Amino acid sequence: MPKEKRELKDLSIDPAVLDILSLAKQKNYETVWDRLERQSPHCKFGSSGLCCRNCVMGPCRITEKTPKGVCGADAATIVARNLIRALAAGAAAHSDHGRAVAVLFNEVAQGKNKDYQIADEAKLKSIAEKFHIHTSQDITSIAKEVARVALEDFGKQDEKALNFLEAYAPQKRKETWQKVEEALFSQTGKKMGILPRNIDREITECMHRTHMGVDNQALSLLVQGVRTALADGWGGSLIATELQDVLFGTPDKKVIKANLGVLKEDQVNIIVHGHEPILSEQVVAAAMSPEMQEKAKEVGAQGINVAGICCTANEVLMRLGVPVAGNMIHQELAIMTGVVEAMVVDVQCIFPSLGPLAKCFHTKFISTSDRAAFPEAVHIQFDEHHAREVAQKIVETAIEAFKERDPQKVHIPQEVEEAVVGFSVEEIIKILGGSPKPLVDAILAGKIKGVVGIVGCNNPKIKHDAFHISLTKELIKKDILVIGTGCWAIAAAKAGFMKLDAQALAGEGLKEVCKALDIPPVLHMGSCVDCSRMLVLAAALADYLKVDISDLPLVGSAPEWTTEKAVSIGTYFVASGVPVHLWPMPPIGGSEEVVGILTEGVKDLLGGYFFIEEDPVKTASRMERIIMEKRKAF
Ligand code: CUV
Ligand code: SF4
Incomplete structure (x- = not known):
C-alpha cells in the first residue's frame, strides 16, 4: 500500500472508473478507495500473519520479545494456521457453490425440478464416460449416476481420493501425489495426506487442525492446506463448472461488450x-x-x-x-x-x-x-x-x-469494448480441429513459447487493472499465450485484449497461430470456479504428451488478488505442478519457515511453487525464464 495519498489517476487505468470517481468526489459518494484510505496503515501483525485469535487465552501477537502465543504456538504455527483457515474459507466458497449445482442437477435428473433442464447432453455423456458410466442408457439415467458420483464427493467417508479427481487428473500427476504422500511419511514418520477424500471433510479438517492445541507444525498444516485446495480445484470448482455446463450449456465462441x-x-x-x-x-x-x-x-x-x-x-x-x-x-x-x-x-x-x-x-x-x-x-x-x-x-x-x-x-461513461469470449476446453479443442495436437505442435515448434493462466480479483491497494493489463501485454509480446478467468478476464476484455485486433500486439509466432485459428491472443475461460477449466486443459496437454503437468511450460498468476478463494486457487495450481506468481504479498511474511516451504520446499515435492513480484515487466520476464527452462526438458 503506497504511503502517500494517491491521486485519482493512480487508482485505475480504466477511464470509465476515473470518470465515475471524479463524479463521486464531486457528489461525495463513498467508495472502496475512501474506506481503504481510512483503514490505512493496516495492522502489521495482521498483514504478516502473526496475529492469532483462535482462542481466548489470546488474542496473541508474535514479536521478537514475545515469540510464543499464550499456548506456546510459535510464528510458523500461527502463520500457517491463519493461511490454511483462509484457504479453507476460499475452498468452502467455491465448493458450496459446486454443491448447490450438484444438488440442483440431481433434482433435475430425478424429475423433481422442472424450472431447469439438461441443456447439454453431449457434455453430460462426456462426463459420464470419464466415470465409466454407460452412455447407452437414457439421458435421465445417465444424469442420475453422474449426480451420484458428484454428491458422493461431498459426503463419502472412505479414505479413497475424490471421484472427480480420480476421473479428471492426469495419470502422472496422480502418481506424483501418491509419491509425495509416501515421501512425507518416510521423511517425517507422520502421515500427511495430499489426496483429498471428501470436499467438506478437508475443509472441516482444516478448521479442526487449526483449533487451539491440535496441529502445531507448519509443514503438517500446509500439507492439509494443499489437500483442501485440491479438493476445491479437482472437486468443488470442477463439479460446479462441469454440471453448470450440463445445465446451462458449454460455452462457445461469441462476441460480447464490456465496461x-x-x-x-x-x-x-x-x-x-x-x-x-x-x-x-x-x-x-x-x-x-x-x-x-x-x-x-x-x-x-x-x-x-x-x-x-x-x-x-x-x-x-x-x-x-x-x-x-x-x-x-x-x-x-x-x-x-x-x-x-x-x-x-x-x-x-x-x-x-x-x-x-x-x-x-x-x-x-x-x-x-x-x-x-x-x-x-x-x-x-x-x-x-x-x-x-x-x-x-x-x-x-x-x-x-x-x-x-x-x-x-444519470451519468453513464461512454467506454465500451468488444471481446471474443467463450473459450471452454471443449471450444478450444474444437477450434484446434478435435485434438490438442495443433497447440502442442505450436508449442513444440516454439511459435507459442508457453501458456500463462492469470486469475483473480481486483484490489484497491493496487492500481486497478494495471498489473493485469501490463502483465498480459508483456506476455503476449513474448509469444506466450495468455488464458484466464475471473476479474482478470473482465480487465482484459475492457482493455481490448480479447478482440481479434489484439493479435497485432502479440509476438510473431503467437500472432501467426492466433490468425490461423481466428482467436485473440488472450482467452477468456470463464469465472473463478472455471479455473478448473485451466486444470482440465493442462491435464489434456499432459495426458496427450504422457507427461506430468509440472513438465509443461505453464505458469499461473494472481496479480491483483484479494479473496480467500484466490488463496485456494493459487494453492491448487501449485499442488498441480504449476509455478504461481502472486501480488500483493500474502499474509505469511511473519514466518520464514512458511515462506520457505511455499516458495522453495514445495518445488521438490509438487513441482509447483509460489513466487512474489511487484513489477509486471519483471514478472513477465521471470515467467519467460521459467517457461524456457521447462521447454529445455521437453
Ligand atoms: Ni469469483 S474472487 S473478485 S469475483 S475474481 Fe473477481 Fe471472481 Fe476475485 Fe471475486
Ligand atoms: Fe494465543 Fe495459542 Fe490461543 Fe492462538 S491458540 S490465541 S496463539 S493462546
Whole structure:
C-alpha cells in the first residue's frame, strides 16, 4: 500500500472508473478507495500473519520479545494456521457453490425440478464416460449416476481420493501425489495426506487442525492446506463448472461488450452480481421474455438490459453473451451511474456497502440467497423450485424502479469494448480441429513459447487493472499465450485484449497461430470456479504428451488478488505442478519457515511453487525464464 495519498489517476487505468470517481468526489459518494484510505496503515501483525485469535487465552501477537502465543504456538504455527483457515474459507466458497449445482442437477435428473433442464447432453455423456458410466442408457439415467458420483464427493467417508479427481487428473500427476504422500511419511514418520477424500471433510479438517492445541507444525498444516485446495480445484470448482455446463450449456465462441458503457439510458438496467448462474440464468431469461419487455415499455423504457459484474458476469457472458459492466471494483461505480434499476446479488465478492449506497439512488439492491444478507437490501428469496416465478418478481421490481429514476443523477461513461469470449476446453479443442495436437505442435515448434493462466480479483491497494493489463501485454509480446478467468478476464476484455485486433500486439509466432485459428491472443475461460477449466486443459496437454503437468511450460498468476478463494486457487495450481506468481504479498511474511516451504520446499515435492513480484515487466520476464527452462526438458 503506497504511503502517500494517491491521486485519482493512480487508482485505475480504466477511464470509465476515473470518470465515475471524479463524479463521486464531486457528489461525495463513498467508495472502496475512501474506506481503504481510512483503514490505512493496516495492522502489521495482521498483514504478516502473526496475529492469532483462535482462542481466548489470546488474542496473541508474535514479536521478537514475545515469540510464543499464550499456548506456546510459535510464528510458523500461527502463520500457517491463519493461511490454511483462509484457504479453507476460499475452498468452502467455491465448493458450496459446486454443491448447490450438484444438488440442483440431481433434482433435475430425478424429475423433481422442472424450472431447469439438461441443456447439454453431449457434455453430460462426456462426463459420464470419464466415470465409466454407460452412455447407452437414457439421458435421465445417465444424469442420475453422474449426480451420484458428484454428491458422493461431498459426503463419502472412505479414505479413497475424490471421484472427480480420480476421473479428471492426469495419470502422472496422480502418481506424483501418491509419491509425495509416501515421501512425507518416510521423511517425517507422520502421515500427511495430499489426496483429498471428501470436499467438506478437508475443509472441516482444516478448521479442526487449526483449533487451539491440535496441529502445531507448519509443514503438517500446509500439507492439509494443499489437500483442501485440491479438493476445491479437482472437486468443488470442477463439479460446479462441469454440471453448470450440463445445465446451462458449454460455452462457445461469441462476441460480447464490456465496461460501464454497456448500461443504457433508455432501458431498464438490471445488474447481476455475485457468482451462481443458477440465479442469473433465470434473471436473464425472465428479462428477455416478451411479457417483461412489454411491461418495461409500459413504464416508458425501450426494453430491459441485463449486464453482469464479477464472476456472475463471466458465467452469463460465456454462455449467453450478456454484456459485462465491469469487474469487482465496478460494483459501487455501476450504481453511481444512476441508471441501474436493480442490482441483483447472490454470494461472494459483494460489498456490504452497496445497500447504503443504493439508498442514495432509485436502485433496488436485491439480495436473494439464504446464505447472504446485506444491510439495507431488499431480500427476494430465491428458490430453485420456483426459479422462474422469483426471477420474474425480481425483473418486475426493477421495472417498477425505472419510474423513480432521477434524470439529474444519470451519468453513464461512454467506454465500451468488444471481446471474443467463450473459450471452454471443449471450444478450444474444437477450434484446434478435435485434438490438442495443433497447440502442442505450436508449442513444440516454439511459435507459442508457453501458456500463462492469470486469475483473480481486483484490489484497491493496487492500481486497478494495471498489473493485469501490463502483465498480459508483456506476455503476449513474448509469444506466450495468455488464458484466464475471473476479474482478470473482465480487465482484459475492457482493455481490448480479447478482440481479434489484439493479435497485432502479440509476438510473431503467437500472432501467426492466433490468425490461423481466428482467436485473440488472450482467452477468456470463464469465472473463478472455471479455473478448473485451466486444470482440465493442462491435464489434456499432459495426458496427450504422457507427461506430468509440472513438465509443461505453464505458469499461473494472481496479480491483483484479494479473496480467500484466490488463496485456494493459487494453492491448487501449485499442488498441480504449476509455478504461481502472486501480488500483493500474502499474509505469511511473519514466518520464514512458511515462506520457505511455499516458495522453495514445495518445488521438490509438487513441482509447483509460489513466487512474489511487484513489477509486471519483471514478472513477465521471470515467467519467460521459467517457461524456457521447462521447454529445455521437453
Ligand atoms: Ni469469483 S474472487 S473478485 S469475483 S475474481 Fe473477481 Fe471472481 Fe476475485 Fe471475486
Ligand atoms: Fe494465543 Fe495459542 Fe490461543 Fe492462538 S491458540 S490465541 S496463539 S493462546
